[in-house]
Amino acid sequence: MTAAANSPQTFSVTTPLYYVNGVPHVGSAYTTMAVDAVSRYHRLQGHPTLMITGTDEHGQKIERTAEARELSPQAHCDEIVGSFRDLWKQLNIQHDRFSRTTAPRHQAIVEAFYQRVEEQGDIYLGQQKGFYCVGCEEFKEERDLLENQHCPLHPNQKAEWRDEENYFFRLSKYQTQLEALYAENPDFIQPASRRNEVLSFVSQGLQDFSISRVNLDWGFPVPANPKHTLYVWFDALLGYVTALVDPEDEPTLDNALKQWWPISLHVIGKDILRFHAVYWPAMLMSAGLPMPGRVFGHGFLTKDGRKMGKSQGNTLDPVALVEEFGADAVRYYFLKEIEFGRDGDFARTRFINALNADLANDLGNLVNRTLNMAKRYCGQVVPPAGEFGDDHALKQLGVDLGDRVAKSYTNLAFSEACTSALALAQASNRFLDQQAPWTKYKEGDQKAVEEILYAVLESVRLVAYALSPIVPTISTAIYQQLGFEIDFNATEGIGQTAPYSLHGQWGALPVGQALLKPKPVFPKIEVPEPEGTGGKD
RNA sequence: GGCUCAGUAGCUCAGUGGUAGAGCAGGGGACUCAUAAGCCCUUUGUCGCGUGUUCAAAUCACGCCUGAGCCA
Numbered sequence A: 001m002t003a004a005a006n007s008p009q010t011f012s013v014t015t016p017l018y019y020v021n022g023v024p025h026v027g028s029a030y031t032t033m034a035v036d037a038v039s040r041y042h043r044l045q046g047h048p049t050l051m052i053t054g055t056d057e058h059g060q061k062i063e064r065t066a067e068a069r070e071l072s073p074q075a076h077c078d079e080i081v082g083s084f085r086d087l088w089k090q091l092n093i094q095h096d097r098f099s100r101t102t103a104p105r106h107q108a109i110v111e112a113f114y115q116r117v118e119e120q121g122d123i124y125l126g127q128q129k130g131f132y133c134v135g136c137e138e139f140k141e142e143r144d145l146l147e148n149q150h151c152p153l154h155p156n157q158k159a160e161w162r163d164e165e166n167y168f169f170r171l172s173k174y175q176t177q178l179e180a181l182y183a184e185n186p187d188f189i190q191p192a193s194r195r196n197e198v199l200s201f202v203s204q205g206l207q208d209f210s211i212s213r214v215n216l217d218w219g220f221p222v223p224a225n226p227k228h229t230l231y232v233w234f235d236a237l238l239g240y241v242t243a244l245v246d247p248e249d250e251p252t253l254d255n256a257l258k259q260w261w262p263i264s265l266h267v268i269g270k271d272i273l274r275f276h277a278v279y280w281p282a283m284l285m286s287a288g289l290p291m292p293g294r295v296f297g298h299g300f301l302t303k304d305g306r307k308m309g310k311s312q313g314n315t316l317d318p319v320a321l322v323e324e325f326g327a328d329a330v331r332y333y334f335l336k337e338i339e340f341g342r343d344g345d346f347a348r349t350r351f352i353n354a355l356n357a358d359l360a361n362d363l364g365n366l367v368n369r370t371l372n373m374a375k376r377y378c379g380q381v382v383p384p385a386g387e388f389g390d391d392h393a394l395k396q397l398g399v400d401l402g403d404r405v406a407k408s409y410t411n412l413a414f415s416e417a418c419t420s421a422l423a424l425a426q427a428s429n430r431f432l433d434q435q436a437p438w439t440k441y442k443e444g445d446q447k448a449v450e451e452i453l454y455a456v457l458e459s460v461r462l463v464a465y466a467l468s469p470i471v472p473t474i475s476t477a478i479y480q481q482l483g484f485e486i487d488f489n490a491t492e493g494i495g496q497t498a499p500y501s502l503h504g505q506w507g508a509l510p511v512g513q514a515l516l517k518p519k520p521v522f523p524k525i526e527v528p529e530p531e532g533t534g535g536k537d
Numbered sequence B: 001g002g003c004u005c006a007g008u009a010g011c012u013c014a015g016u017g018g019u020a021g022a023g024c025a026g027g028g029g030a031c032u033c034a035u036a037a038g039c040c041c042u043u044u045g046u047c048g049c050g051u052g053u054u055c056a057a058a059u060c061a062c063g064c065c066u067g068a069g070c071c072a
Helices: A026-044 A060-068 A073-090 A104-119 A171-184 A192-203 A232-237 A253-257 A270-287 A318-325 A327-337 A348-378 A393-399 A401-410 A414-435 A437-442 A446-467 A472-481
Strands: A011-019 A049-056 A097-100 A123-133 A138-140 A154-158 A160-169 A225-230 A265-269 A294-298 A301-303 A344-346
Touching (some): A026 A049, A026 A073, A026 A301, A026 A318, A026 A327, A060 A073, A104 A123, A104 A232, A104 A253, A104 A270, A160 A225, A160 A270, A171 A192, A171 A270, A192 A270, A265 A270, A270 A294, A327 A344, A327 A472, A344 A348, A393 A401, A393 A414, A401 A446, A414 A437
Parallel strands (some): A049 A097
Antiparallel strands (some): A123 A138, A123 A160
């Protein structure tokens, strides 16, 4: 086992590789927005950052879905992959890599990895009997099935009886090592509630799991025996490794691992925790690779308090949502209103309320009123700062905002980051009303007006910067109105043009900088008609 | 069935021994730089139910109810 190749500052992070059974749902968007936000934060810090997303395209379920659509599996996948790419573009996701498990280079990595595991004696041929749910791509215990062998998660599909030869991975061998991993790295699985789940699962004893299927063509053949097709999860997890290979490099394990391994953080939905927190580390142990830094299992989304699902007719289309409200609104709602790690709900009125209150009223209007005053009272340039004591209402909050927010982003506490940033905007509104620069201006106290406006403009800047990983377009609009030529959506160099070490501090706004004409950065969302289906029953 | 977590104002949540808080929504007021916005004030709670421990419990213990999750 080699030492970690990447430096402590390097940050590599993944979303799951999404299963292309259908077009992306809002849960995938949620994970991806969170990963994008934390990646953007690390780029601001100037850390070498690699943000990985992609798609998982093999398995029986894909094969059958494609068949039902009268398409080849590859044609089906290509089409769905397109809809993922489109959505990420609409949501302003800055991924560095998009890993597809059907890529030929992925096969090379999978074979190399398989060989290492096999050389460890961790793969053997065995017999697998049981009911198989194609929906889950998993064998089920009979007691876990409903009547007539229907899977509870896929009640419209009957689990299929299988009695077949499968290759197995010797997971049982790694029980002790896994338990040591969890004990030595208490933060390996987050949040803590998820960690407890995994601990209790592992403590019950680990069984080897099957890593191949017969009667399935859509996947990679098992190298030692092409009659078998590699189990979709075994190949999907390795998509993270494939993603690390530079596009111009040969797809070898060495090339994959040289710069970005180990992955700093895997962000996943809680449904696939076991694969990432148990199977995946064991596979890596077998292959002799260093462990990833963290696995974070976030919560699920509901809509109007109910589970989402096509069969219930209760879905939330992320594409429609972005088209209606824009990327920043969607990003802000999910990252601010839901504590990352817990389950959360989407409700339209709550969505509109939150955005109007925070982005339009507290922040947007603050920017607007302040710039208007700077235009009117200070010749549309950043006025002289004057001297601020440490007891200054805004400076007091502003001086450590950068550090607090940094901590929040590191912990994936996006909601907390937003609340901290917003607190400065709210304090600024209060400050303006207390100081009433419009009155002081009429009284001819120009110096006081300038000091007040500088403090507020600087606060606004700091808030915009702190929120930029979450609402990059709004932050850019604010920054540009403040006279900066900085674009938080620029794909390169943001860590140099707007480094955290400078812009994350109080006082980075240059005196005399020319301001632009104020223009609303986030128009208030008008509610059409309160008519209709209220909470009556 | 076993284990875990949650149940606090209309909504989202904080509060882990000293008789309840925040944000949003709702109501009222003063102001005017502003996206009718911001500011100030403000209504509402058997803190899921019951029993117990304690001078004192939302907070501890036990039981129950409801919801969510894990148990390959």
